[in-house]
Amino acid sequence: MSSNLKVNTILPSTGTTIGIGTVGGLINVVGNIDVNSTSGISTFNGLEISGIVTAKAGAAVTYYGDGSNLTGISAGAGGDTGLDLNDNVKARFGTGNDLEIFHNGSSSVIKDGGSGSLTIQNAASEVNMYNTTDSEYLAQFINGGACKLYHDGSRKFETLSNGTKVTGQQYITEGTINLEKSGAHHHRILANDTGNDLGFQQSSDTGANTNFTTYLRINDGGNISLPVDSQVLNIGASQDMQLYHNGTDSYILNATGNFRIGQYNNANLKFFTSNSTRWEIDGSGHFLPDANNSFDIGSTSKRVRNIYTMDLHCSNKGSSNDVDGTWGDFTIQEGESDLFLINNRNGKKYKFNLTEVN
Numbered sequence: 001m002s003s004n005l006k007v008n009t010i011l012p013s014t015g016t017t018i019g020i021g022t023v024g025g026l027i028n029v030v031g032n033i034d035v036n037s038t039s040g041i042s043t044f045n046g047l048e049i050s051g052i053v054t055a056k057a058g059a060a061v062t063y064y065g066d067g068s069n070l071t072g073i074s075a076g077a078g079g080d081t082g083l084d085l086n087d088n089v090k091a092r093f094g095t096g097n098d099l100e101i102f103h104n105g106s107s108s109v110i111k112d113g114g115s116g117s118l119t120i121q122n123a124a125s126e127v128n129m130y131n132t133t134d135s136e137y138l139a140q141f142i143n144g145g146a147c148k149l150y151h152d153g154s155r156k157f158e159t160l161s162n163g164t165k166v167t168g169q170q171y172i173t174e175g176t177i178n179l180e181k182s183g184a185h186h187h188r189i190l191a192n193d194t195g196n197d198l199g200f201q202q203s204s205d206t207g208a209n210t211n212f213t214t215y216l217r218i219n220d221g222g223n224i225s226l227p228v229d230s231q232v233l234n235i236g237a238s239q240d241m242q243l244y245h246n247g248t249d250s251y252i253l254n255a256t257g258n259f260r261i262g263q264y265n266n267a268n269l270k271f272f273t274s275n276s277t278r279w280e281i282d283g284s285g286h287f288l289p290d291a292n293n294s295f296d297i298g299s300t301s302k303r304v305r306n307i308y309t310m311d312l313h314c315s316n317k318g319s320s321n322d323v324d325g326t327w328g329d330f331t332i333q334e335g336e337s338d339l340f341l342i343n344n345r346n347g348k349k350y351k352f353n354l355t356e357v358n
Contacts, residue, residue, distance in 0.1 A: 085102070087102075087103055087104060088102060088103075088104055088105065089102060090102040094114060096114065097113070098112065098113055098114030098115075099111070099112055099113070099118075100113065122141065122143050123143075125142065126140060126141065126142050127140075127141040127143075128141075131153075135153075136150065137150045137153065137155075138150055146159050146160065147159045154167075155167060156168055172191060173191075174191055174192055175191055176188055176190050176191070183206055185202050185203050185204075185205070186202070186206075186212075187201065187203075188201050188212060189201075190214075193214055193217060194217070195220060196220035197217050197218065197219050197220050198218040199216070199217050199218075200215060200216040200217070201213060201214050201215065202215055213228065214228075215228055215231060226244075229246060230244060230245070230246045230247065231244060232244040236256065238255075238256065239255070240254065240255050240257070241253065241254050241255070242255075265283075266283040268280045268281065272290075276290075278290055278295055279295065292318065293318060293319065310334075311331055311332065311333050311334075312331070312332040313330075313331050313332075314329075314331070314332070315327075315329040315330070315344070317329055328343070328345065329343070329345050330342065330343055331344055337354075338351050338352065338354060339354065
């Protein structure tokens with residue numbers, strides 16, 4: 001048959017078998033077509049159906065196009081059940097073809113070209129994404145609950161009722177972390193503050209994220225800076241100790257208990273100015289100048305009020321006096337009623353002549 005064929009009845013009716021061989025023209029069917037496993041319509045060059053095409057158990061309905069479009073609609077014994085489309089053949093939805101689903105030969109694509117949004121609605125308890133073997137989660141989206149993301153089957157990120165939880169390390173490349181609270185000063189952490197430094201900043205307002213100042217900086221290399229004058233480093237539960245620089249002078253202040261400076265090991269505690277050591281307390285507790293005959297205690301205009309001592313040792317060894325140009329080494333010791341002078345160079349001992357006054 002090469003001409004068009006129009007059928008206005010159901011083909012076939014229940015219990016009826018109609019076989020049509022090859023039709024070269026257009027077949028127009030007003031009604032339904034049932035295809036069973038033993039007979040049916042074999043080949044059409046054109047077919048219009050206004051009813052329903054039904055494939056009985058064991059049968060198949062297949063459309064063969066020009067090789068670039070639809071390749072098969074099949075349901076039968078030994079074959080997969082489904083709709084087969086070639087590469088770049090799109091299943092399109094919407095009056096303006098707003099949604100497209102296709103495979104471009106390399107990747108599978110779901111494309112929303114409409115003016116609205118692409119929405120995935122879930123009426124079940126979860127929406128899950130698995131790997132190719134269904135053995136590991138890629139992602140989980142729980143209805144009314146958490147969203148979870150995985151790496152190689154290990155959970156790395158999830159939402160909580162009061163925030164989020166991250167498992168493992170976090171990397172923010174050349175980024176900024178903003179910490180905001182309504183009605184309060186905003187904060188942020190910069191990975192590249194003044195170059196490669198890590199900066200901790202606070203805004204000067206409580207509204208917009210503007211006018212940020214760095215109050216703490218970890219410099220590239222590890223140094224820690226408080227780069228604003230009069231910015232105080234408080235130590236202790238009640239700000240018991242404070243360290244700061246006010247633009248002119250530097251302060252270390254203690255407000256509670258004793259202020260202790262010391263060492264746990266048996267080494268000297270050194271005090272220096274102009275990057276040179278002047279005085280030191282050695283490991284045995286003695287207060288010593290860093291160099292012999294170099295530094296004074298007091299001056300002609302700023303004298304020490306009292307000196308409390310036991311034996312007094314006096315020596316100008318290494319120099320000479322202004323009277324006879326010699327040097328000496330003496331020790332003054334106290335007796336019950338007298339003062340004694342010992343010449344440490346020759347061992348001779350002397351007693352001071354003391355006159356009692358009323």
